[in-house]
Amino acid sequence: MxxxxxxxxxxxxxxxxxxxxxxxxxxxxxxxxxxxxxxxxxxxxxxxxxxxxxxxxxxxxxxxxxxxxxxxxxxxxxxxxxxxxxxxxxxxxxxxxxxxxxxxxxxxxxxxxxxxxxxxxxxxVNWINGPITQIWGLLREKVSEITIDGFTDYLADFIVAFPVIAVVSGGVYALVRILSKGGATWAAIGTMIYGLLIVK
Ligand SMILES: [Zn+2]
The missing domain is CATH 2.70.70.10 (Glucose Permease (Domain IIA))
Incomplete structure (x- = not known):
């Protein structure tokens, strides 16, 4: 979806x-x-x-x-x-x-x-602007719900999720690198940001 x-x-x-x-x-x-x-x-x-x-x-x-x-x-x-x-x-x-x-x-x-x-x-929405729309929506949601408690919870979830995000980002990097060296870095950064946003 x-x-x-x-x-x-x-x-x-x-x-x-x-x-x-x-x-x-x-x-x-x-x-x-x-x-x-x-x-x-x-x-x-x-x-x-x-x-x-x-x-x-x-x-x-x-x-x-x-x-x-x-x-x-x-x-x-x-x-x-x-x-x-x-x-x-x-x-x-x-x-x-x-x-x-x-x-x-x-x-x-x-x-x-x-x-x-x-x-x-x-x-x-399509495969290009779909993820952008999603990231933008998540970003706005995250900014609006920042509280000390919420941040502590987020940090705890983040520590658990970080290895997964890192592995997925590494995988994306390796995959895109076959096509383009410059693109690979951006794809990995994008995946990393996306991973950070969906941690909940
Ligand atoms: Zn409704």
Whole structure:
């Protein structure tokens, strides 16, 4: 999975008192979002409710896809959209504690389905900007949650994780070195930074 899920389908936590009806995907604000299938825009959320700005696309099979917490919706009600078409920009509107997209999937009988398998296709992320978006998101998260206690915990985890990070970075270096000597150093540094950020 390229994107990072910050709240899973069905999760009950501090933010979701009742089981989460979709998945929350960490996406930096202003990222282009795409339609996940062919259908008709049957609802636009204007930003006044918890879901913030967003829309619902009724797919040809009757399933509805709901996008929430967007910054800008670039689709009109009744508009026919094709898979991959741009439908707006991700954001942090409504009842949201950080930049993310809420993606919901509703069956024709009104029950909620797990849309996790669609998460990677929703945003304009690929193998190049995907990791950059992730690192940026993690960096912002880390900076916002620094406390003395948190730092001590992080340090403890870091000591445990460091040998793994070092070995993986070394492996990446050796692998990329076959292709390019200069690239290998950057790849190893990148892997090292990424490893430091995902320690939790
Ligand atoms: Zn959500």
């Amino acid at each position: 390229i994107v990072r899920i910050t709240s899973k389908f069905g999760a009950v936590d501090a933010v979701h008192k009742t089981p989460h009806t979709g998945v929350d995907i960490a996406i930096t604000e202003g990222t282009t979002l795409r339609a996940l299938g062919e259908g008709v825009v049957d609802r636009i959320y204007d930003g006044s409710a918890n879901i913030g700005k967003g829309l619902s696309i009724k797919l040809d099979d009757g399933t509805q896809l709901i996008y929430g917490h967007m910054n800008e919706v670039k689709a009109r009600i009744g508009e026919h959209v094709h898979a991959g078409e741009i439908i707006g920009l991700s954001g942090n509107t409504g009842n949201s504690t950080g930049p993310h997209l809420h993606l919901g999937m509703k069956a024709t009988d009104g029950s909620w389905l797990d849309p996790t398998h669609l998460a990677d296709k929703v945003a304009n």
